[in-house]
Amino acid sequence: MLDLIESRYDRQERISWWDQSKLRAARVLVVGAGALGNEIVKNLALVGVGQIDIVDMDSIEGSNLARCALFRDSDRGRPKAEALAHAAAEINPEVRLAAYVCPVQQLGAAWLLQYDVVIAGLDSREARLWLNASCRRMGMHWIDGAIEGLQGIVRVFGPEGACYDCTLGEKDRAVISHRRSCALLSPEELASGKTPTNATTASVVAGLEVQEAIKMIVGRLDLLALTGKVWRLDGETMMTSVVEYTEDQDCMSHELVETWVSAPAEYASLQDVITQVALARNCPVDAVYFPDDVITVEPCAKCGGGEQVIGLRPLLSLGAGRCVSCASALRMESRTSIDTTDDLSSVAWDRWLWPRREAISLRVGDEYVHVILEGRS
Ligand SMILES: [Zn+2]
Ligand SMILES: [Zn+2]
Known part of the structure; x- marks a missing residue:
């Protein structure tokens, strides 16, 4: 009898600082619906985040199926954001979901203001740079994750301190500006590299991204461990490390706008x-x-x-x-x-x-x- 009335969230609510009502009221944007995006959305749906919006312009291909827990064979050809939203609704019917099938830039920086936090599972430096500059202008936090082979990183960028742009070297900038200049003339040059990745690395990285997001949503910024820092995993040696980034005082992305x-x-x-x-x-x-x-x-x-x-x-x-x-x-x-x-x-x-x-x-x-x-x- 007790079991029947026990809350869906009973076990997590036993965590001393947990606040289910804040999670229920939260709105989160997930940028990217690939290997990381699947794991991020799965976790957000399980813990009961009230509104999850997903943005991704791509459709599902066969090679996504081994890394994306929520995609099925029958989803081939379907927009990733839509398939992911649909599957997450089945995990937790209490969660509201919306899918945007477009590049994140099409939402616009001011669109981001409606979210409590933005979580990225991107494979493009240009989209990251846009998201970084936009969140910074709007005074928002965003959480970044990246995977390559058995290596992964998680980092959190806030309205102050080091941002993603601060972490880029001259070489990264040269690549980004080259891609920018040739995108309109020679799109074939932009055929994206096929990065080696797998499901296990994605689930570890996405798990930690959502862990930081939960702390942010319940208002425990004091518990955030990775703001302006990077957590690195080497999945072969199982070595992990946390390193603090240095803020670039001349960074072009530090334009905070107070009033609109x-x-x-x-x-x-x-x-x-x-x-x-x-x-x-x-x-x-x-x-x-x-x-x-x-x-x-x-x-x-x-x-x-x-x-x-x-x-x-x-x-x-x-x-x-x-x-x-x-x-x-x-x-x-x-x-x-x-x-x-x-x-x-x-x-x-x-x-x-x-x-x-x-x-x-x-x-x-x-x-x-x-x-x-x-x-x-
Ligand atoms: Zn910066
Ligand atoms: Zn012509």
Whole structure:
């Protein structure tokens, strides 16, 4: 009889600092639904995190099945995020799940504000760099995990101290910037390497990622063991170590934004935002700063094919810089800021490739006004 009324969470609630009500109220974003993402979501669902959102743009292939506990043979070809959300709902029906089948950049930095914590299971340095800079701007923690062979790492980055960008060397930066520059012209160069990994390493690393997330969610930041540090596992020798990262004082990703204003939904172009901010401040706006390169791709000068495309760089499709008809390179312009007389400011907003919720900064006199723009996709 007692068994029947015993809480699903009874054993974990016996941990002295546990707080099931905080876990039930929590919203977590899991970035990546591969080997790590499967284990992360499995753990979050088991412990009863209230809302788990999963973002991943890829679909399930045969080689995922040996490393992903929640995928089945019948899931081949299905988007990873969707299959994972579906399977996690069966593990714990009390958990709400949502799947986003897109690159994480398409959600936008301001989208992240709704989550208590962001947990990554990524295999791309560029996505990590975006997530890092975005969480830092929004004043949020994020937890990173990575696996290669029998080696794994777990680390936590907060709004202060060393961030992921601080840990990168010159070589990493050169690789990232090369990939950035060729993504629009030669997507074939970006064919991702097939990293050796397996299920056991993934489950250890993801387990520790979620362990840190739970401490964060229940508000026990004093128990966090890996903020600004890296935990390393060598699964062959079973040696582990924790090393503290050094903060780079000149790091480009340390731009914390304290206050935001929201742009009304009815504006038609950036010009409307500029006008309203100028009115509110009683001072003209000098310039608009974007969170990444805004790229303008012109129609083909050679064959006249295609239409003008305007969008934030990570949202442009691979190969967008080449004409689909004649394969010649298209004229592109890349800008991270514009002055308020720029033609771009009057281009209808629904023509932009823009994230669901992203923020821009307007310079007004000697201060900045940060504005969250709702996307149209
Ligand atoms: Zn940094
Ligand atoms: Zn052409």
